[in-house]
Amino acid sequence: MTEPTESESNSLFPTALSESRVVRNARSAADRFAVIADRARPLVTNSYLYRWLTTEPDPEVIVIDLRETYTVGPFIRLLDRLAPPIRRAFEHSTVGRLAIAVSGHLVAWGERVTETRLGKLAVAALEPPTPPQERALRTQTADEDDVETSESDRMRSDERASRRE
Missing domain, CATH: 1.20.5 (Single alpha-helices involved in coiled-coils or other helix-helix interfaces)
Known part of the structure; x- marks a missing residue:
């Protein structure tokens, strides 16, 4: 019995793999999942929760002060306490001074760019629409x-x- 050549073994591997039990079971599971997903899609899209989550918001603005909530309030208070000392340390560090200088140059460059024709076009394209x-x-x-x-x-x-x- 002779051993298969390299080209024969390369062509045998995909054939053996496609005929394996694992691959057949994976394809069967994928087909079953696709059928289940197709049947579940109308159920999900017609559900009350899906419609509620995907409806357009009312045009009236509702403001919620997150500081007064139980879940977010403690984190905001923690950030309020930690932010000033972290900011002071950042401003007095070499990295902080460098970042402030670079950001100042970037802002000045951005202001110059917005005065060009291309800059005006970009501003007009990115501007939010006017309210109705x-x-x-x-x-x-x-x-x-x-x-x-x-x-x-x-x-x-x-x-x-x-x-x-």
């Missing part, structure tokens, strides 16, 4: 300006026509 109430007010004001402009244009054209006659 403000947008409606601007549209209303613009419409009123258009009406006034069109009336004044009509008056001017009437004056020109009367001069010609």
